[in-house]
Amino acid sequence: MALDHIISSFQDKTILITGSTGYLAKIFVEKILRVQPEVKKLFLLIRASDLNSAKNRLHDEILQKELFKVLREKHGTGFDSFVGEKIFPVVGDLRHQSLGIKDLDIRNKLWREVDMIINAAAATSFDERYDVALKINTLGAFHVIDFAKKCERRMEVLLHVSTAYVSGNEPGLIMEKPIKLGETLIPNTHLDIDFKLKLVESELEKARNEGADEKTQRLAMKMLGLKRARLHGWPNTYTFTKAMGEMLMGHLREEVPVVIMRPSIIASTFSDPFPGWIEGARTFDSLIVNFAKGKVNYFLAKPNVIMDVIPGDMVVNAMIVAMATHRSESSLHIYHVTSSTWNPINYDLIADTSHRYFSRNPCCDERGRPIVVKKVLLLTSMTQFRWHMTFLYYLPLQILKLVNKVLLQKFRLQYNKLNTNYNYVMHLAELYEPYVCFKGWFDDLNAGKLRSMVSPRSNLAFDTQIIDWDDYFMTIHIPGLVKYVLK
Structure with a gap:
């Protein structure tokens, strides 16, 4: 498929995007507006009390981000009018039926006009409250597929962003295969999603009847999520509820063309629209940030364990190519957007680059004094970590x-x-142990076919083999963390 054909697939198309204030969705919105300015409309589902509040969130949390500086420079004084013609905030909440869109006129307008949907909404904390994670990651997926089936136009494609780690802690090669409804990671067990939803409501009601305050309820919900996840073989609430979301997507889609995108650990942008843009500390970044501040000089990690990382712009490129490839196919496609098969890295590289970078470019404490960092100590097991x-x-x-x-x-x-x-x-340490001791790597045969459609040097490339990881962390990712997270 030629590059111009991929880009032309989005010309005059109307796209509904959930999770629009999140990291990946922002990158997608910026990218599609830049490479295909003739896209018709982008409807962004935003949780807000009213339309004015949604517009404020659109302005403050999306358009004002430095991510959009290249697009701003491209359009100059016409930027505001350009995005005003293309982007439309929609007040809603995917935790509810019809995506929580109460305005009937807007809801009917979306059902009439939408050609494509991207579900990028997610509760990503490993120990998120069980009720919250279920409503966003699982029930949210159900509401999105239900909404897609009600669209009057034949839905061209629905892309659902999941995670490669729905596989749990499986060792060895992990395949790009769908998760069947009710399937678990523990032999001879079955998962009933309806029961899970009823259980969480029952536990919440019980806690309220016993007079539990909000803090106690929150802790109880977090513990319940971890308990139920581990009962079925998943290490945490996030991957468990995302896996159930995939089940519902695959089982209920009927004739809707669905692409499930499974990225691994998403890092800062590699090159587009510029290198190093990131928002928030993502998984291992919290270790780097605390190391830079002098708060820790030890990581729980096995040096030779593969750490699978993928830059955010490469994930979005894969999304764009997949959507263009599978328009109107009435099928389900799974893609691992990962690096562990063709260009793996180890945790000792993170430790080494962190030490080298902050030795040369130290952060300062509250008095303005440079923080001296020590060589990172890698603790290779929970036993060693507990002793430490x-x-x-x-x-x-x-x-x-x-x-x-x-x-x-x-x-x-x-x-x-x-x-x-x-x-x-x-x-x-207990939350991250399954990943720093992870013994699997991700098959990406399907994703490889997508990669072959674009040149490794094009602005839609997502081939991680072109990345020198040492250089990426030293000159792109860690400087991005310093600028956008440590500030």
Whole structure:
């Protein structure tokens, strides 16, 4: 498929996008407006109290981002009028039926006009509240496919953004295959999604009847999510609820052409619209950020374990090529947008580049003094990590407990800080352990066929073999973190 044919696939098309204030959706919106200015309309579903609030979120959380500077420069003083003709905020919430769009005129307009849908909405915290994750990642997928089937025009394609880690902790080669309804990762077990939805409502009602405050309810929901995920073989609430979302997409789609995109760990942009743009600390980035601040000099990671990373702009390029390829096919296609098969990297590279970068370009503390970073210590197992935490936090905590009341009062602040840090670090380690000890890698035969349709050097490329990872982290990703996250 020629590059101009891919781009022309979006000419005069109307696209509905959920999760529009999120990282990937922003990159998609910017990209499609830049490469195909003749796209007809982009309807962005935005959670807001009213249309004015939605317009404010569109302005503040999307269009004002530096990501759009290239598009702004391209259109100059005509930028506002250009995006005003192309982008339309829609007040809604995919947690509800009909995507929570209460305005009947707008809802009917979308059903009449929409050609394509991108579902990029997600609750991505590994330990998100179970009720929240179910409503967004699972029930949200159901509401999106239901909305697509009601469109009067024949839906050309619905692209659903999932995650490569719906596979759980499977070792070895992980295939691009759909997840069947009710399938679990534990042999001889079955998953009933309706039961899961009823269970969470029952547990919430029980907590309220017992007078539990909001903090207690939140903790109970987080623990319930992790418990139910691990019961069926998934390591956390995020991947569990995303897997159930995929099940519903595949089972209920009927004749709707569906593309499920499974990226791995999404990082900063590689080149387009410019290198290094990122929003928020994404998974391993929290380690890099805390290392830069001098808060940690140790990572829980096995040096030789593959870490699968994919730049955000490459994910969006894959989305665009897949949508153009599978328009009106009435089929389901799964794509791993990953790097572990053809250009893998290890966790020791993250440790090494972090140390080298911040040794040469130290951050400063609140007094303006450079923060000196030490070489990263890699703790290769939870047993080793727990021993390290024992000497770093637990033993000092016990010593503080043993002092008399006067001294305990004096050291209360230090005690509370140590205790909070200890619990936080241990919780993070338990959440991330499945990934830093991950023994799988992702087959991308399907994605490879898409990659072959575009030149590795084109502005729609997503071939990670062109990436020198050491250079990427040293000159693109970590500087992007410093600029956009550490600021």
